[in-house]
Amino acid sequence: QKEVEQDPGPLSVPEGAIVSLNCTYSNSAFQYFMWYRQYSRKGPELLMYTYSSGNKEDGRFTAQVDKSSKYISLFIRDSQPSDSATYLCAMRTPGGTSYGKLTFGQGTILTVHP
Amino acid sequence: DVKVTQSSRYLVKRTGEKVFLECVQDMDHENMFWYRQDPGLGLRLIYFSYDVKMKEKGDIPEGYSVSREKKERFSLILESASTNQTSMYLCASRSTGSSYNEQFFGPGTRLTVL
Numbered sequence: 001q002k003e004v005e006q007d008p009g010p011l012s013v014p015e016g017a018i019v020s021l022n023c024t025y026s027n028s029a030f031q032y033f034m035w036y037r038q039y040s041r042k043g044p045e046l047l048m049y050t051y052s053s054g055n056k057e058d059g060r061f062t063a064q065v066d067k068s069s070k071y072i073s074l075f076i077r078d079s080q081p082s083d084s085a086t087y088l089c090a091m092r093t094p095g096g097t098s099y100g101k102l103t104f105g106q107g108t109i110l111t112v113h114p
Numbered sequence: 115d116v117k118v119t120q121s122s123r124y125l126v127k128r129t130g131e132k133v134f135l136e137c138v139q140d141m142d143h144e145n146m147f148w149y150r151q152d153p154g155l156g157l158r159l160i161y162f163s164y165d166v167k168m169k170e171k172g173d174i175p176e177g178y179s180v181s182r183e184k185k186e187r188f189s190l191i192l193e194s195a196s197t198n199q200t201s202m203y204l205c206a207s208r209s210t211g212s213s214y215n216e217q218f219f220g221p222g223t224r225l226t227v228l
Binding site: 004006008032034041042043044045046049088090092100101102104105106107 | 118145147149153154155156157158159162164172204206208210215216217219220221222
């Protein structure tokens, strides 16, 4: 079983839709949770960062972490064609010489069509 | 502006060749990482380095080695390339002082081994 599971999609939605992207994980030691966005032929870029449980909102994007269920989500409101990309969840444990090492989900390919 | 560069965007090599992938960052970051990205598998960590001349194996180090002689440069070496090493290779760097655990990625090298 992978430590982090993410539905690879692909996901295709009309412009203006609400998008929900999800990851589940098995390692209860994960404390830091991130979402990266990767446009075609580019490297991933950090989109959202959350420490421990709770919600974080940034414009049209909301990241949720539910540590009791080992489940994280990224919501995109009023989706735009420019949101078309691969979204990767990532997480890590605190401390140690391997600090900074991230475990990634498989990535979800999202297409928002006009 | 933060920058991670990789020596080639596309590379074609033959089975058995020794392959060098170079990564350079200009942010004075201590940590550097090599990943490979395959459809349905996401990003998998090959090796990382938390300082000059220091390295640790990631999740899939077999068939690879690395070198970090200078802080800004991290090289991935395929000693004898095989067809199952055909993949997208991504380099990333991170500051140990990063409060967001953000890794900055290069644009990737698409390697094809024939």
